[in-house]
Amino acid sequence: MIGQLNHVAIAVSDIKKASNFYHFNLGADISELHELPEHGVQTVFVDLQNTKIELITPLGENSPIKAFLEKNPEGGIHHVCYEVLDINKATKKLSSEGYRILGDGQPKIGAHGKPVIFLHPKDCFGCLIELEEK
Numbered sequence: 480m481i482g483q484l485n486h487v488a489i490a491v492s493d494i495k496k497a498s499n500f501y502h503f504n505l506g507a508d509i510s511e512l513h514e515l516p517e518h519g520v521q522t523v524f525v526d527l528q529n530t531k532i533e534l535i536t537p538l539g540e541n542s543p544i545k546a547f548l549e550k551n552p553e554g555g556i557h558h559v560c561y562e563v564l565d566i567n568k569a570t571k572k573l574s575s576e577g578y579r580i581l582g583d584g585q586p587k588i589g590a591h592g593k594p595v596i597f598l599h600p601k602d603c604f605g606c607l608i609e610l611e612e613k
């Protein structure tokens with residue numbers, strides 16, 4: 480069902496500093512800063528040849544990554560994102576198998592303008608998994 484690794488997301492407290500590190504020190508191409516108020520995050524994408532790194536930092540008081548950064552003040556790997564061909568099919572399959580989908584259990588539009596779901600990390604060996612329709 481899952482296809483390519485779309486991105487690995489790293490939560491950071493200072494996104495300017497983190498994107499400068501990827502751009503100037505590691506020599507990677509980076510995107511503009513995007514604000515996603517509906518997800519409570521700001522993001523910068525680092526383009527690699529075979530995948531992307533998504534730098535994320537909290538936006539607003541109710542950001543879902545605020546607690547993560549309180550526990551991991553230096554930042555850390557927050558989630559991995561795999562591509563699927565049909566997000567509705569994947570959502571139905573996984574929820575019928577007992578896997579918890581975060582939020583209201585339905586796909587919503589993610590950082591690339593495509594529908595995504597997040598699977599509960601406690602059901603996925605401690606890793607928050609995002610599935611994104613290709």
Ligand code: CO
Pocket residue numbers: 486488533558560590609
């Ligand atoms: Co993501």
